[in-house]
Amino acid sequence: MSTTSSTSRGGTVARVIIGRTFLWTWLLIGLVPLLFMFITSIKPAGIANQIPPAWIFQPTLDNYASVLSAGDGKSESFGQLLTNSAIVSLGATALAIVVGVPAAYALTMRDFRARKGLSSWILSTYMFPPIVAVIPVFVFAGKLGLMDTYPALIIPYAAFNLPIVVWILRSSILQLPYEIQEAAMVDGASTWEVLRRIIWPLLVPSVATAAVLTIVLSWNEFLFALSLTRSGAKTAPVGLQQFTGMYGTDWGSITAAATLIVAPILVLMVVLRRQMVAGLTFGAVK
């Protein structure tokens, strides 16, 4: 008995070491693409894509200044593309929250018989493949004269994030003690007042989580932005691909632009790590 337990303890230690080695190897190798992107973005002109890779150099922010400056032969500055991305992401988030909060509230009303069916339907729309929506939306947007405008991206992005938003908010409302709502209603509050004065203040943290998720997923979107914009509403990820063609092997500028796209998202995600995973699993994993 004692021998088996000691061998199993030895086995456990070995397993822990193997597990940790695997974990940290994965994490460090996983950083390589990001390190490459950042290091290349601060290399002086001329050595960005030098082979063998230069590891000792004078870091510079020239590449960032270059991509953010307008003019000099470029049709648009990368700053404008980042602005477009921000407008579209924030617009989609505002729309998703404005329509999502009342919907989530309705889905918790106790004598609303359709609430379970509607909750399931909203969740099931998460399955809807964007590639199937993009052609009809392309045709609709063309007919309505919305091609290459912000609404052409804001409305689809809001729609695709609504399942996540509604499910996060709905489960947060259900977790509030129902007695608070009851007490307010006994005191004569209307449904609107209950939402406005009782539920909304308690819901703010969940709204923030839902909003950040929507911002991140809208900011990262590529297919719709590629299909529905030409120049006016073009977002940064699409612009980056065209930069790659324009700048050729000017990897310093390309990676500086890439870093500018990724940096705000990385900060948001790392700060709200726990909530991100809970949100992206529709609250199924806390």
Add this chain to the structure above:
Amino acid sequence: MKTTAAPLDATLTVDASRPADSLATAGPRDRKPLTWKKRSTPWVYMAPAMFVLLLMTVAPAIFIFYSAFRNDKILGGVGKFVGLDNFITAVTNASVQHAFLITFGFVAVAVILEMILGFALALPLAAQTRANKVGAALMLLPFAVTPAVAAMVFKQLLNPNYGWVGYYLGVFGFPKGIDLLGDPTSAWIVLVILDMWQWTPFIALILMAGLQSLPGEPREAAMVDGATPWQMFRHITFPAMVPFIAIAAVLRTIQAFKTFDSFKILTGGGPGESTEIINLGIYRVGLQSFNVGLACALGVVFLIILSLLIPFMLRIIGRRADPEEM
């Protein structure tokens, strides 16, 4: 707060002909003060969200079911009804069959590898140590990176002339200037590795949260009874983890079927058509060749196949996420 108030007030005034929705006016007549007095109230609150969702899911679905039977071209004016022609092309065309086949292959291989590796990463990551806090934050990084940017960075790393991968492989004795995206097999390996790099962390973080939520007592009891670590994993940890594994697998499968960015940027479907998954195929047929009818027929087939997954998703996510139990 102001922004939420405006549109709702607008929709609520539509119902103004009915008695106002408040106890103040309902007064003593109201026999059941704790229920919503108007049956329409929840529908009014639902309406804006339903409108947006219908506009972006149901309306496109109706459009593609309609267009799939026609030969409309985006630039060529109005076409005409062509019956099942598009579906016959969709089903009999060899490159369409290939596209569906490799899509399923990609989803299956990527999701299975990511699940196995995600679990293997979650086990050491679940221990609540200070190092693991840093580890979990680092874990999240690839998963937060804009997919289009990730694909572009991979493409630079793999560049045959200037890429780090080719150079450092050369240092270790591999042939110089290797073009991993130029060969179908290695292109596939790269696409799967990119997907794994980006998405395994998502699964690892779900399973980590699951492992951390498991109660310690059963394991302790089993240890006292002299169970081996494998027995404890097999009979205690793994069964308790099944719901989390199911959630991660379902969500990841859905996302994998939506994969577009990495293929579009890294290989564009090439070399040849070897990596043209169905998402790329529909994009090319519909938005580059402007053959809307055929693209919509492909979309209908894809939509029907995917809708088979919906019941699984509803059951697995609904059961865990819903305090009311669906």
